[in-house]
Every structure is written in structure tokens, then in C-alpha cells.
Amino acid sequence: MIFYENQVKNIAQWPWLHFVVQLVLILVISELSYRLVERPFAHFNWHQWQSWLRKLVQPHSGYGWQRLMVLPFLLVFALGLTGAVIAPAHAVAQRAPLAKQIKRNSKQNSRRKASLIAQAQKQSAKAHSATTSQATSKQTDQPVAGLSLTQTQQAKQLPVVAIGDSVMLDSLNVLQQAFPKMIINAKVGRQVKASSDLLNYYATKGVLPDVVLIGLGTNGAFTPQQLAEIMRQVGPKRQVFWINVRVPTRSWQNSVNATLKRGAQQWPNLTVIDWYNYSQGHSAWFYKDQVHPNNIGKQHYSDFIAQQLLKQIKH
Structure with missing residues (x-):
């Protein structure tokens, strides 16, 4: 299935179709392997393999056209070797x-996160000292890319806690x-279930x-009950902005986005x-996995989040 998954990038669009295709491929390959490799090898006299090999390569031996039967075995062996060696190396590259x-963002964020938590503990989320206001005004003379001057000033003053996975971690900087006061806690492979402990931690x-x-949602689907628990934990007085997912190589993409859409209809303080x-049709914004934004996509990712958040936030 290595070759299939490397070539087919939009599994999420037709998950059942791709499941059937992969099942058929597995059955066909298994049958061919049994008939052309396993069964002949089971009846092969291994004590005479040297004699068999010599006769196989001799032009006038009794095998004749039967030599062609070795080709399927060699083909299966070559494909397996290629998939086991070349494909993983290519994926790593x-x-x-x-x-x-x-990795670089994760290291930088560990130090930054501790500092932001300490700062947030010393001052109210809604009140700033005169010194802080003056210092901030000097930093907002120039708008951040993708934001107006007014939006930049709003973003720089806005306290936010962000919980995410590798997609957010990739675009952390x-x-x-855009949001200097945003405490970002993002980790590779994170599932939705981890958010409960993190929310408790920051609340404490x-x-x-x-x-x-x-x-969250890139690494697996979650249930409406899990979403409901998060919303109850956050409470009705806080606004939750949830970024939906683009992960076309996984079957749960549409399920995650549908769950979030229904959730936004149920909870007034949840915005998707x-x-x-927004990123549909912009494959140039992503690395080859079509999940993580590249250097171009990161800016679009951040700008879109900032614009949507600032536009819909309740003051």
C-alpha cells in the first residue's frame, strides 16, 4: 500500500472508495503471491537449488519457456524491496x-511559553499598566503583514491561549x-483528548x-461528546475559535470538519x-503532505486566523 498512498493524495474525499480499492489490491496481491511465490516455493526441492539454478540459465535446458515463471517472483521481490527501502527514504527526505x-519552533516556544505565563500571572487579561501601554504603542507603529494597523494593535493587546498540533507548531513564529501575548501549546501528534488537561492547567x-x-483534529477524529466536554470546561463566558483541518490523505478529515460545523450551531461561543x-485549491501553500503550511502558507494561515478572530471576537 506504500505506492498507493504515495500516489493518492485525496483519500478524505472518498474514504469508502479508497478503502474498497485498497482491499481489492490486497486481495489481488495476496492471491498472486500465493500462486506465483508461496505455492511453488512450498513444493521446491531446496536440496537441489544449485542444480536448478544452473539449468535455469542454460540456453538449451529442459525448462524452456517455463523460465518466464520466475519473472513474477522477481517482480514482486523488486517491488517489495523498493517499497521497503526507497519509499521510506524518499518520505524522510x-x-x-x-x-x-x-523541532526548532518547539525549542523556542518552550522558553517563550514560560515567560508569557509568568507575565500573564502578573497582570490582568483586561487591564494593562501605563508602562505596558506605552511600550506597546511603540511596537505597533508598523502593521503586521496581512493586518491593518488597527488590527495589529488589537492583536498585540489580545491575550489568547492556543492549543494545537504540528500544524500550529509549524506556523508558531x-x-x-501577530499575537505577542498568545500562549501557544502545540505538539506533534496531539489528539483532542489532550486538550482537557491543558485547559485545566492554564485555568489553575x-x-x-x-x-x-x-x-486539533489533524491526527484523528473526535466525538461530539468530546467537543461538548471541552465547551463545558471552557465555559459560556469565553470564546472558542477552532481551526478546522486540511488532511486530505486521511479518512477522518470530513468527519472532523462536520463535527465542528455542528458544534458551532450548538454553542454560540464556538466559532469555526x-x-x-480558505486553503482549498492552494496546494502551493503546503509541503508535499498537503497538511502542513510551507513558508508561503504559514503567512496565509496566520493572517486568516488573525482576521477571522479579530473580526468575530466580542469586545
Whole structure:
């Protein structure tokens, strides 16, 4: 299935069709393997393999056209070897720049996050000292890319806790530039179930602000009950902005986005940031996995989140 998954990038669009195709491929390959490899090998006299090999390569031996029967075995062996060696190496090479960026962002964010938590504990989310206001005004003379001057000033003053996975971690620096007070907790492979402990942690620290940004669902689906638990935990007085997912190589993409859409209809304080539709048709914004934004896509990702958040936030 390595070759199939490498070539087919839009599994999420027709998950059942791709399931059937993969099942058929598995059955066909299994049958061919049984008939052309396993059964002949089971009846082969291994004590005479050297004699068999010599006769096989001799032009006038008794095997004749039967030599062609060896070709399917060699083909299966070659394909298997290619899939086991070349394909993983190619995948690693493709992901190397992304992996390095994520690792670098993770290290930088560990120090930054601790500092932001300490700052948030010292001051109210809604009140700033005169010194802080003066310092901030000097920093907002120039708008952040993708935002107006007014939006830039709003973003720089806005306390946000963001919980995400590798997609958010990949774009961390750009988000942090737009929202200097945003506490970002993003981790590779994170599932929705991890958000409960994180929300409790920030609430206990006294730094869970009125705006919570969540970017989860890339690594697996979640139930409406899990979403309901998160919304109850956050409470009705806080606004939750949830970035929906673009993960075309996984069957749960549409399920995650549908769950979020229904949730936004149920909870007035839940807003879905529709990154899926906004990024539709822009494959150049992503690495080859079509999930993680590249250097171009990160800016679009951050700008879109900032614009949607600032436009719909309740002051």
C-alpha cells in the first residue's frame, strides 16, 4: 500500500472508495503471491537449488519457456524491496525541512511559553499598566503583514491561549508575531483528548483568558461528546475559535470538519475558522503532505486566523 498512498493524495474525499480499492489490491496481491511465490516455493526441492539454478540459465535446458515463471517472483521481490527501502527514504527526505522547522519552533516556544505565563500571572487579561501601554504603542507603529494597523494593535493587546498540533507548531513564529501575548501549546501528534488537561492547567495557573484558540483534529477524529466536554470546561463566558483541518490523505478529515460545523450551531461561543475551504485549491501553500503550511502558507494561515478572530471576537 506504500505506492498507493504515495500516489493518492485525496483519500478524505472518498474514504469508502479508497478503502474498497485498497482491499481489492490486497486481495489481488495476496492471491498472486500465493500462486506465483508461496505455492511453488512450498513444493521446491531446496536440496537441489544449485542444480536448478544452473539449468535455469542454460540456453538449451529442459525448462524452456517455463523460465518466464520466475519473472513474477522477481517482480514482486523488486517491488517489495523498493517499497521497503526507497519509499521510506524518499518520505524522510520530503519531511526533513518540515521536521527541522517544527523541532526548532518547539525549542523556542518552550522558553517563550514560560515567560508569557509568568507575565500573564502578573497582570490582568483586561487591564494593562501605563508602562505596558506605552511600550506597546511603540511596537505597533508598523502593521503586521496581512493586518491593518488597527488590527495589529488589537492583536498585540489580545491575550489568547492556543492549543494545537504540528500544524500550529509549524506556523508558531508567524502566529506569535501577530499575537505577542498568545500562549501557544502545540505538539506533534496531539489528539483532542489532550486538550482537557491543558485547559485545566492554564485555568489553575489563572492565565486562561477570554479567548481560546484550538487547532486539533489533524491526527484523528473526535466525538461530539468530546467537543461538548471541552465547551463545558471552557465555559459560556469565553470564546472558542477552532481551526478546522486540511488532511486530505486521511479518512477522518470530513468527519472532523462536520463535527465542528455542528458544534458551532450548538454553542454560540464556538466559532469555526474555516481553514479547509480558505486553503482549498492552494496546494502551493503546503509541503508535499498537503497538511502542513510551507513558508508561503504559514503567512496565509496566520493572517486568516488573525482576521477571522479579530473580526468575530466580542469586545
